[in-house]
Amino acid sequence: MPFDRFVQTGRVALVADGTDKGRLVTIVDVIDQTRVLVDGPCSNVMRKGLRINQLQLTKLRIKFPHTASTRVVRKAWEAADLSKKWAETQWAKKLDNKEKRANMGDLDRFKLQLARRERNRLRTVAYKNLKAKAVRTGSLFGKKSIKPKKATKKPARNKKPVNKSAKKEAKTAKPAAPKPAAAKPAAAKPAAAAAKPAPKK
Structure with a gap:
């Protein structure tokens, strides 16, 4: 300004x-x-x-x-x-x-002290009442009252039917024995290695 x-x-x-x-x-x-x-x-x-x-x-x-x-x-x-x-x-x-305060006497200052005390008491009572009301309504510090949410049930999902007897049979069935491994054929030795030379006399 x-x-x-x-x-x-x-x-x-x-x-x-x-x-x-x-x-x-x-x-x-x-x-x-x-x-x-x-x-x-x-x-x-x-x-x-x-x-x-x-x-x-x-x-x-x-x-x-x-x-x-x-x-x-x-x-x-x-x-x-x-x-x-x-x-x-x-x-x-x-x-x-x-x-006016400069021209006050002792009695006037005492009356003023009592009046201030009563004013502060009334102010405190009014403040506490307003605060309690705000806490009850949920509007303390400018916050709006929060309403509880209604419990809604979720729709059930379409699940495939499960055969319980088949599950039990699968659990109780013994696992099949493993098949023995086939023996590998021995490799053929070369003919030169099989024929040993005769010792000399």
């Missing part, structure tokens, strides 16, 4: 330092790069020059001519109902609560 709080005529600011700290003013004119002329006719701030680093710019702005008089500024302030708009902002509510 682009920056939209500029130092310009009509910009409403909160004084953050000095004698007028915590009061609303509006910028009437820019004196130089570091100082502006401000006026707060409805917040009891007289027209004077302030440093820019003493101001905290808000998102509110009223329209009036450049270097307008205090009477014109007051008229534009009241026409825009600026005080009511500022009181409705979160910024103003935080400052109001901060001021």
Whole structure:
């Protein structure tokens, strides 16, 4: 998002330092790069020059001519109902609560402690109830409730009929004896080896 709080005529600011700290003013004119002329006719701030680093710019702005008089500024302030708009902002509510706590006494701080304790107790009870409900419904951490699946029977396969008596006979039948191996014919010896020469005398 682009920056939209500029130092310009009509910009409403909160004084953050000095004698007028915590009061609303509006910028009437820019004196130089570091100082502006401000006026707060409805917040009891007289027209004077302030440093820019003493101001905290808000998102509110009223329209009036450049270097307008205090009477014109007051008229534009009241026409825009600026005080009511500022009181409705979160910024103003935080400052109001901060001021109230600074002005609290011992009894007020004790009452605040008891109120916080009761608030925390109620918050814990509500959290536990919601958590238990989420666990029961199965929606804890954003998960949807899981429904149990119905048991479905698978269709039986078409099996071929088996003859049990034939199986038993095959198991009880003795295995056939192995056939004896045929004897191999002896190889014929060569004639030269069979006829031995006669010894010489």
